């Protein structure tokens with residue numbers, strides 16, 4: 001008998017229409033009751049942490065969600081299923097990927113249509129998430145985001161449609177498992193991401209901001225962000241990782257002052273590379289770190305987590321993580 005702990009956090013899956021707009025009000029027990037038959041060989045228990053839209057979460061909330069997962073795993077759950085708003089689910093999943101290296105499935109799901117919609121997609125997604133949680137095939141995949149019949153590894157998954165029930169993709173990677181009629185079919189086995197030794201009991205993560213690039217973007221936002229106390233900055237660059245000369249100058253200043261700068265792309269798919277003179281090649285020359293195909297939003301969490309680890313250079317931790325190396329090797333930790 002497998003023990004699956006469901007933890008509910010709100011989101012559209014738990015929302016009903018109201019005079020002021022949709023609001024998350026549905027609690028875990030009611031969500032579970034909407035699913036229909038539960039996996040036969042599983043004992044499923046449910047609890048609520050918060051009941052909110054995920055657009056309202058800050059990093060203190062994300063750490064609280066991670067502590068809840070840690071607690072469930074410590075209590076002996078064989079798998080954890082978290083219901084969560086879709087707006088920032090890719091960030092929570094990625095934080096779990098950075099924080100845990102447990103083979104037991106940690107599965108996130110949600111919905112695009114509210115609980116009281118006649119065509120609500122939440123019950124099917126939660127049913128699929130429970131099927132994945134109960135499946136041997138899901139072990140060792142790291143956290144998975146289950147949506148509309150697909151299970152995506154945390155790294156690389158993105159919300160890619162604001163309204164459609166097919167809300168998530170993983171550009172260049174694809175889902176690792178498919179779920180059809182609660183039957184889980186493995187497609188490929190993701191290589192687990194290295195874990196970072198994050199203290200989940202911290203009150204919040206250090207500030208890291210995302211700065212966009214567009215024609216005419218200058219250094220204002222990078223300088224303001226650092227003046228506001230940011231540990232570092234992620235640049236959502238154009239194309240394969242380029243920016244104009246004024247922004248490159250601000251990046252050079254930031255790196256020289258000891259603040260790591262990660263380069264991602266505002267393009268939905270593909271890695272960044274230091275290719276162009278005065279653009280990406282110059283960003284690399286002044287010391288910025290090219291963050292492969294990480295989205296700016298996941299890269300921001302990577303840098304924030306690396307910046308929260310005492311006694312280690314955040315830039316070195318990020319570079320080691322991106323290279324797939326165990327960031328603890330050689331540290332004696």
Ligand SMILES: NC(=O)C[C@H](N)C(=O)O
Pocket residue numbers: 010011012013052053054055084085086087088110111112113
């Ligand atoms: N579809 C959703 O879940 C969006 C929702 N507003 C959220 O909490 O992220």
